[in-house]
Amino acid sequence: MNRFDYARAGDVAEAVREGSGDHVRYLAGGTNLIDLMKENVERPARIVDINRLDLHKITERDDGGLRLGALATNADTAYDARVEQRYPLLASAILAGASPQLRNAATNGGNLNQRTRCYYFYDTAAPCNKREPGSGCGAIGGVNRIHAILGASSSCIATHPSDMCVALAALQAQVQVTGPEGDRTIAFEDYHRLPGDEPWRDNTLKPGELVTAIDLPSEDFSTNYTYLKLRDRLSYAFALVSVAVAMKLENGRIADVRIALGGVAHKPWRRSQAEEAIKNEAPTVQAFETAASALLAGGVGQGENDFKVALARKAIVRALEQAAAGTPQSQIDKRVA
Structure with a gap:
C-alpha cells in the first residue's frame, strides 16, 4: 500500500x-x-x-418514493421496513450479495461505485486497460469465464459486480450527486458506463463529485418481482448471471415490466425493446422467450464464458415466470424455484 x-x-x-x-x-x-x-x-x-456526513438516513420523499442515504449500509437498507414492503426487489438483491458482515459495513454509495472483480484487474503483473490504460486486456483470449457477453469492447470485457445495482436499474432509481459545480441528478441508466475505449471510467461522475443519495420512485412492484442470481456456489459469490424483474399484471396481461441483468456487462444491462416486446401480452413462456431474445441480441462469449449466453436466456425466462407467478426467488433457500 x-x-x-x-x-x-x-x-x-x-x-x-x-x-x-x-x-x-x-x-x-x-x-x-x-x-x-x-x-x-x-x-x-x-x-x-x-x-461523519449526515447521509445515513432513509427518508420519505414528497412524491411517495424513498430516498436512500449514500452512507446507509446495505444491511440497514435491506431490512428497512419500507424497503421490504414497497421495494422487496431491492431488499432481495442486496441480501443475495456478499456476506452479513460485509453488508453491515458496505454503504449504498459505495455499492454503486465498487469496481470489477476481473482477475486481470486485480493482478498488477497482468495487462489491464482498466487499471493501466494502454496495457491491453488480458481477459481477451485469456481466462474469461466470468466476463462480459454484452456491451464489451476490444479494450475491456470486465463486468460490474453489484447485485444491488441490478435491482436499482430495474426500479429506475435516480442518483443524487454533488460536486464542485453543484448538485445534479443522474438517471440510473446513465450512471454506469460501457467500456468503449475508456474502460478505466466506470461511471459518469465528474472529478470531485460525491454520491449523496439514491432516490426510488413511487411505483408498486411489490407483488410480481424476483431477483434470480446464478453463481458457482450458493453463498458469497459474484453472479455469473443475475436477473431482476419488476412486473405489473392487469387482467391477465403484462401492463408493465422491467428486466435488468447482472454479471453480463460493464454495467447493469437493460434494453427497453425487450420490455416493450411483451407489454400487453399474456405472461407465457413464449412471450418470455421473446423478451430474452431481444435482451440478449448481439450477445457473444469470449471462449470460456460462451455458456453464459444460453444460461442468461434460461435465467431470464425463469425469472419472468417467477415474477408473473408472484413467487420470488428466496435468498435463504437459494435453489432455483
Missing part, C-alpha cells in the same frame, strides 16, 4: 472541497477500496473519510 494524505470531512461541502483534485478517493465502508489499496490496484494520493 502506498503512502497517502488523509482528511476527515465534517459536512458535504467540506468533503467536496477536500475531494477535489487528482488521485483522491472518498472512503465510506471501505469494503472494496481498502482491498484494492492493499493490492496496489488503487494508489490514491489522498483519502477523504466521509463517514
Whole structure:
C-alpha cells in the first residue's frame, strides 16, 4: 500500500472541497477500496473519510418514493421496513450479495461505485486497460469465464459486480450527486458506463463529485418481482448471471415490466425493446422467450464464458415466470424455484 494524505470531512461541502483534485478517493465502508489499496490496484494520493456526513438516513420523499442515504449500509437498507414492503426487489438483491458482515459495513454509495472483480484487474503483473490504460486486456483470449457477453469492447470485457445495482436499474432509481459545480441528478441508466475505449471510467461522475443519495420512485412492484442470481456456489459469490424483474399484471396481461441483468456487462444491462416486446401480452413462456431474445441480441462469449449466453436466456425466462407467478426467488433457500 502506498503512502497517502488523509482528511476527515465534517459536512458535504467540506468533503467536496477536500475531494477535489487528482488521485483522491472518498472512503465510506471501505469494503472494496481498502482491498484494492492493499493490492496496489488503487494508489490514491489522498483519502477523504466521509463517514461523519449526515447521509445515513432513509427518508420519505414528497412524491411517495424513498430516498436512500449514500452512507446507509446495505444491511440497514435491506431490512428497512419500507424497503421490504414497497421495494422487496431491492431488499432481495442486496441480501443475495456478499456476506452479513460485509453488508453491515458496505454503504449504498459505495455499492454503486465498487469496481470489477476481473482477475486481470486485480493482478498488477497482468495487462489491464482498466487499471493501466494502454496495457491491453488480458481477459481477451485469456481466462474469461466470468466476463462480459454484452456491451464489451476490444479494450475491456470486465463486468460490474453489484447485485444491488441490478435491482436499482430495474426500479429506475435516480442518483443524487454533488460536486464542485453543484448538485445534479443522474438517471440510473446513465450512471454506469460501457467500456468503449475508456474502460478505466466506470461511471459518469465528474472529478470531485460525491454520491449523496439514491432516490426510488413511487411505483408498486411489490407483488410480481424476483431477483434470480446464478453463481458457482450458493453463498458469497459474484453472479455469473443475475436477473431482476419488476412486473405489473392487469387482467391477465403484462401492463408493465422491467428486466435488468447482472454479471453480463460493464454495467447493469437493460434494453427497453425487450420490455416493450411483451407489454400487453399474456405472461407465457413464449412471450418470455421473446423478451430474452431481444435482451440478449448481439450477445457473444469470449471462449470460456460462451455458456453464459444460453444460461442468461434460461435465467431470464425463469425469472419472468417467477415474477408473473408472484413467487420470488428466496435468498435463504437459494435453489432455483
